Amino acid sequence: MDAKDMGDDLAAVLIDADQIQARLRELAAEIDRDYAGRELLLVGVLKGAVMVMADLARALHTTVEMDWMAVSSYGSGTRSSGVVRIIKDLDADLTDRHVLVVEDIVDSGLTLSWLMRNLSSRGPASLEVCTLLRKPDAQKGHPGKGGQAPVKYVGFDIPPEFVVGYGLDYAEKYRSLPFVGSLARHVYRPGS
Numbered sequence: 001m002d003a004k005d006m007g008d009d010l011a012a013v014l015i016d017a018d019q020i021q022a023r024l025r026e027l028a029a030e031i032d033r034d035y036a037g038r039e040l041l042l043v044g045v046l047k048g049a050v051m052v053m054a055d056l057a058r059a060l061h062t063t064v065e066m067d068w069m070a071v072s073s074y075g076s077g078t079r080s081s082g083v084v085r086i087i088k089d090l091d092a093d094l095t096d097r098h099v100l101v102v103e104d105i106v107d108s109g110l111t112l113s114w115l116m117r118n119l120s121s122r123g124p125a126s127l128e129v130c131t132l133l134r135k136p137d138a139q140k141g142h143p144g145k146g147g148q149a150p151v152k153y154v155g156f157d158i159p160p161e162f163v164v165g166y167g168l169d170y171a172e173k174y175r176s177l178p179f180v181g182s183l184a185r186h187v188y189r190p191g192s
């Protein structure tokens with residue numbers, strides 16, 4: 001799928017495929033340095049992280065295992081609430097493992113901070129996060145209140161727009177785009 005397949009549902013390409021791949025190679029080099037001599041367990045959050053996980057894992061020289069978790073964050077429309085339910089849990093035991101959570105996007109950070117509390121209770125040796133995208137709300141921070149999830153590796157800071165592509169969907173569509181684009185307003189606000 002490409003830009004022309006979206007017709008007028010695409011407002012703009014925010015980050016093109018080459019920019020994504022170049023940034024993932026930089027992040028992979030950082031992660032390789034930080035985890036030198038250790039084995040890493042990558043935990044991908046379904047479904048959005050599928051593309052980031054596939055490309056990041058292949059850019060790493062570190063030996064990795066990959067595991068997946070699916071969570072559902074209750075919310076209305078395009079906002080999440082932080083009330084999270086596990087749809088599919090990990091197969092791996094995290095005890096004494098070096099765990100890197102791989103995310104597509106951190107918006108409010110509520111989903112991620114719930115996930116971090118959940119995963120840290122399983123006794124990993126270390127627990128960090130890599131996200132391709134981060135929106136401004138995620139950086140405000142509410143220390144101690146669980147609103148801020150610290151993210152060690154960030155691909156791109158983006159404006160607070162609704163984006164699709166490279167794993168991210170709107171109503172399950174557009175995950176297969178090779179770039180990150182913003183959605184035309186008429187798609188999610190009909191009549192506006």
Ligand code: IMP
Binds near residue numbers: 162
């Ligand atoms: P948070 O809990 O507000 O950080 O929301 C996290 C989840 O909301 C992400 O894992 C995505 O599934 C979804 N999400 C947030 N912003 C966007 C967006 O711009 N496009 C697509 N999905 C998004």
